[in-house]
Amino acid sequence: MVRYSDELIDEIKNSNDIVDIVSQYVKLKRMGSNYSGLCPFHNEKSPSFFVSPNKQIFHCFGCGVGRKCISFYKQNRRNKF
Numbered sequence: 001m002v003r004y005s006d007e008l009i010d011e012i013k014n015s016n017d018i019v020d021i022v023s024q025y026v027k028l029k030r031m032g033s034n035y036s037g038l039c040p041f042h043n044e045k046s047p048s049f050f051v052s053p054n055k056q057i058f059h060c061f062g063c064g065v066g067r068k069c070i071s072f073y074k075q076n077r078r079n080k081f
Contacts, residue, residue, distance in 0.1 A: 013068060018056045022072055041065050 019035055022028065028035035028051060039049035039060040048062035059066030 019051055019053045022051050022058055
């Protein structure tokens with residue numbers, strides 16, 4: 001397994017906006033200072049998936065998945081949208 005430096009990981013996190021990353025896979029709607037949409041990790045009919053651009057995190061209150069943009073990308077690769 002390849003181990004990347006903490007500096008490289010921080011640079012990637014700081015140079016990418018989580019809303020831009022997530023919106024490539026999820027239709028997001030602005031709700032106050034956050035965004036919401038249908039969770040891409042489980043089937044649902046009403047949005048329980050939220051993205052916080054201020055904190056640069058996502059969280060689904062339905063299935064509990066959540067973290068930072070790199071985690072979203074890794075989870076996305078596992079599910080193969």
